[in-house]
Amino acid sequence: AQTVTQSQPEMSVQEAETVTLSCTYDTSENNYYLFWYKQPPSRQMILVIRQEAYKQQNATENRFSVNFQKAAKSFSLKISDSQLGDTAMYFCAFMMGISNFGNEKLTFGTGTRLTIIP
Amino acid sequence: SAVISQKPSRDICQRGTSLTIQCQVDSQVTMMFWYRQQPGQSLTLIATANQGSEATYESGFVIDKFPISRPNLTFSTLTVSNMSPEDSSIYLCSVGRGPYNEQFFGPGTRLTVL
Numbered sequence: 001a002q003t004v005t006q007s008q009p010e011m012s013v014q015e016a017e018t019v020t021l022s023c024t025y026d027t028s029e030n031n032y033y034l035f036w037y038k039q040p041p042s043r044q045m046i047l048v049i050r051q052e053a054y055k056q057q058n059a060t061e062n063r064f065s066v067n068f069q070k071a072a073k074s075f076s077l078k079i080s081d082s083q084l085g086d087t088a089m090y091f092c093a094f095m096m097g098i099s100n101f102g103n104e105k106l107t108f109g110t111g112t113r114l115t116i117i118p
Numbered sequence: 119s120a121v122i123s124q125k126p127s128r129d130i131c132q133r134g135t136s137l138t139i140q141c142q143v144d145s146q147v148t149m150m151f152w153y154r155q156q157p158g159q160s161l162t163l164i165a166t167a168n169q170g171s172e173a174t175y176e177s178g179f180v181i182d183k184f185p186i187s188r189p190n191l192t193f194s195t196l197t198v199s200n201m202s203p204e205d206s207s208i209y210l211c212s213v214g215r216g217p218y219n220e221q222f223f224g225p226g227t228r229l230t231v232l
Binding site for chain 2: 035052107
């Protein structure tokens with residue numbers, strides 16, 4: 001079974017600063033996907049960014065980027081130029097590779113509550 | 119992405135009663151997923167609903183407590199049966215889309231059991 005660990009229950013940062021959220025995972029699989037989801041107070045789960053395990057290049061989506069270290073099983077999220085709207089719970093999630101049809105379920109970490117301070 | 123709606127958005131129920139939550143997707147999908155998010159906690163998968171077959175439940179969840187229907191490729195229901203205060207949670211459905219089967223979530227149903 002896979003496990004996902006987020007060791008930072010809460011973080012806060014000043015607006016416009018950069019913040020990094022940590023995530024580690026454990027799996028014996030070689031083909032998998034990692035995700036960061038954002039859950040604002042509205043409780044809607046929003047996909048922030050995706051990383052395929054077979055890609056060495058770190059994924060980037062505008063102000064959001066990841067540092068994916070496959071050997072270390074680490075998958076951190078960096079938010080640059082943070083904005084007030086980034087205030088939310090952030091969840092790291094693991095999914096087995098699509099070749100394992102029927103195993104598209106997500107395993108979530110416990111989340112990090114991020115507050116952006118004006 | 120996917121357009122997913124859930125009904126009801128929230129409800130307050132009495133102990134011992136049952137509530138059925140509906141999830142509607144804007145296009146056909148093979149599998150739908152139901153998650154529970156207890157207060158202040160992360161999301162935990164309850165079951166996977168595949169059209170035309172019995173749902174597959176995760177460890178700790180049973181069909182008698184959380185019966186699921188999947189009558190067609192765009193709709194599913196989750197029933198929370200014989201509720202107790204411990205069932206107070208947000209219940210979310212999700213579907214996979216795109217080449218990587220990224221999961222997109224509905225807005226959730228906030229359930230409070232008194």
